[in-house]
Amino acid sequence: MKAEHAARFREIRDKVENQQRLTLDDGLFLYDPEVPLQEVGQLANLVRERMNGNVGYFNINTHLNPTNVCVYRCRFCAFRSDLRDPKGYLMSDEQILARGQEATENGCTxxxxxxxxHHKQPYEWYRGIIELLHTNYPQIHLKAWTAVEINWFEFQTKKTKQWVLQDMQQAGLGSMPGGGAEIFHPEVRDQLCEHKADTHQWLQIHQTAHEVGLRTNCTMLYGHVEKAYHRIDHLLRLRDLQDKTGGFQVFIPLAFHPENTKLSDLKKPSALMDLRTVAVSRLMLDNVQHIKAYWIMLGIETAQAALAYGADDIDGTVRHELIYHDAGATTPQSLSVDYIKHLISEAGRDPIERDTVYNHVVRDQQDFTRWSSGEPVGASV
Structure with a gap:
């Protein structure tokens, strides 16, 4: 590292060691290829261990994508379909219940x-999915609907964000995923998805969710047309909202997969970019407890390595994931619990199963499918 870079990095290290907040300029510096990735990773690991100890979290989960028919045509999406496209589908109640039964039999939390x-399906259909699953499988936590979907439900019902979220809560909604954030800066967002919920809407919906008692995740889609400035700007906007509400429980950096999208001429981000993004995210988001290395998108080996670069969570078994596999993800469709534990242990971390809102999961020793939520995971760090 050049002398001036080394001096600047020492300043940032001093800030981190003294738990002082990093700035936009600090974040941009950490993305500079001249700054060794290993140094950035070691610094992120310091924060990771200070906040979350030596554990690696995972959960046992399944995905449900009830339809791929979509009114929007986001350039980065390989999952969507037109109504009359042969690949378009709409799941029936019977198919949805079968998925809930399968989840229960596999011990999913x-x-x-x-x-x-789907522009032909009313709001009541979406609400009905939550109610149907919650009524029949009440123990399974339903993490559902991105802010983009909530925004669509506002449009459908002509009701407020708060009304939609509370109505979904009454139906059985437990928390919200962080999808739809993509990149917040309008220079990039307008290129990717100009018609769907904008940055202001996304942030407002998550703020309202936090206010009505829903915990949510947050994400960033990187490795397409954005620059380092846009990534850091995105992280700072998330950090600002977290200062207000404290409602984000985990941040997930999502690596862009270009295959089968309208951006298929781009190269997917390298493993080095993936690890740097995980590390920089850990350093910038000083008020978000957990950073997830989502193995579906990063690949198993990179996600495992990310446990030394700031991530403390590797996601879960992930049965039936379609969205990123449609975009060319070559990772398996699901992983076994034993293999996930092996990955975490091999990385030198202690595997801990958690539920969606980061409580310890206590399994029945005689029957793996029977479980309960214990104390919050942070109590043991």
Missing amino acids: EMHIVGGL
Whole structure:
């Protein structure tokens, strides 16, 4: 590292060691290729261990994408379909219940539910999915609907964000995923998805969710047309909202997969970029407790390495994931619990199963499918 870079990095290290907040300029510096990735990773690991100890969290979860028919045509999406396209589908109640039964039989604690905005399906159909699953499988935590979907439900019902979120809560909604954030800066967002919920709407919906008692995740889609400035700007906007509400429980950096999208001429981000983004995210988001290395998008090996670069969570078994596999993800469709534990242990971390809102999961020793939520994970760090 050049002398001036080394001096600047020492300043940032001093800030981090003294738990002082990093600035936009600090974040841009950490993205400079001249700054060794290993140094950035070691600094992020310092924060990771200070906040979360030596554990690596995982959960047992399944995905449900009730339809891929969507009114929007986001350039980065390979999942969506037109109504009359042969690949378009709409799941029946019987199919949805079968997925809930399968989840229960496999000991899943969470169902992650997102999909297309089907212009022929009323709001009541979306609400009905939550109610149907919650009524029949009440123990499974339903993490559902991105802010983009909530925004669509506002449009459908002509009701407020708060009304929609509370109505979904009454139906059985447990928390919200962080999808739809993409990149907040309008220079980039307008290129990717100009018609769907904008940055202001996304942030407002998550703020309202936090205010009505819903915990939510937050994300960033990187490795397409954005620059380092846009990534840091995105992280700072998330950090600002977290200062207000404290409602984000985990941040997930999402690596862009270009195959089968309208940006298929781009190269997917390298493993080095993936690890740097995980590390910089850990350093910038000093008020978000957890950073997830989502193995579906990063690949298993990179996600495992990310446990030394700021991440403390590797996601879960992830049955039936479609959105990123449609975009060319070559990772398996699901992983076994034993293999996930092995990955975490091999990385030198202690595997801990958690539920969606980061409580310890206590399994029945005689029957793996029977479980309960214990104390919050932070109590043992």
